[in-house]
Amino acid sequence: MKEIFENNFEKYENPEKYDEIYGNYQDDLLYLIEYVSGIEKPIIELACGTGRLTIPMAKRGLNMVGIDLHAGMLSRAKQKATHEQLNIIFEQQDCTELDLAYKSPLIFMTGNSFQHFLTNESQNALLHSVKKHLLPNGQFIFDTRNPNLAELSVYGEFEESHLNNDNQTVFEKHFEEYNHVTQILYCVTQTEISENEQLIHTESDSISLRFVYPMELHRLLDSHGFELINLYGSWKKDTFIKDSISMIVHCRLK
Known part of the structure; x- marks a missing residue:
């Protein structure tokens, strides 16, 4: 499925510009920090980009792994980690075909990266790949924009x-x-x-x-052996309502 994603990379051709636009955003980081205390095993970030989250989490002493398919974004992340003298594993892999030598208690993916999986087949492959690399009762956290019909005009x-x-x-x-x-x-x-x-x-x-609709999302998670822990309307844990901009999905293996 690599070709599907590489054809959707135009927004990421300038990693420095990406950092300029998104580098100071921290709502997802603050949410994640609440759930990583005491985790010693590797924590896997999918679609890690330039390391916006991987690097500050590693600076907190966490054992971080960053996965992305885009070579330029990963190169930028590695440069930043080297500058900070951080030992982070960065690997260029397709998230739908992960082949890692270890499993994790927590995998996360932010920045609405879930929306890059354009077909039912790619969504299924992603969740299968995540499940394969989670430890028993492992958790998966990701976000995706809520399909507000008033905004999704033709x-x-x-x-x-x-x-x-x-x-x-x-x-x-x-x-x-x-x-x-x-x-x-x-x-x-x-x-x-x-x-x-x-x-x-x-x-x-x-x-x-x-875009994925809430009930569609519930069925998708359940069919792949995940149970939903929380569904929020923002990384600040706002209650999810029909007009929420985002769906913050926090699930775990059954």
């Missing part, structure tokens, strides 16, 4: 702008199209970067994201 567009770390103006125009049959949202972003009101760079990227 076609939509919006604009936004911000200043980057170089004090340049970044203007983004987003185009989105949702397929109600496949439950996949196709997104295109056109970016213009200006400095002193002069356009200096343009780029475009796209991504496809699969």
Whole structure:
């Protein structure tokens, strides 16, 4: 299934930009820290990216393993870990075909990475792969956007702008199209970067994201031998309601 994911990597071609946008986000980190106290065995992060979570957790003395399919993101993570003098295992593997020499009491995957698994087959393969690498009663924590029908229109567009770390103006125009049959949202972003009101760079990227509905998610977990511990509407443990932006899924092996 490697080809499916590699064709959906445009958003991650610039690891430094990824860190600039998401590097300071900590809600998921704070949630995870609550559940890792006393764990000495390796903790596995899937789709670890540039190590945004793997590295600060390792700095807390945890035995961390980071898995990602994107070579550039992993390279950035390794550089950052080396700079921090941290001994973290980073491996380039397909999360649907994990082949690790050990099992873990806890596997997690954040950043809505679950939405990259676009087909029923890839979702099944992911959960099978996770289950194979969990210890008895092991836990799996992940997030995915809640499919709010009011927002998932057939076609939509919006604009936004911000200043980057170089004090340049970044203007983004987003185009989105949702397929109600496949439950996949196709997104295109056109970016213009200006400095002193002069356009200096343009780029475009796209991504496809699969949405899963709550009852569909319950059935999926149950069919793979997981029981749901909690389903939250945010990493801050807000109650999940129909208008929640996210589904924070905390489950364990039965």
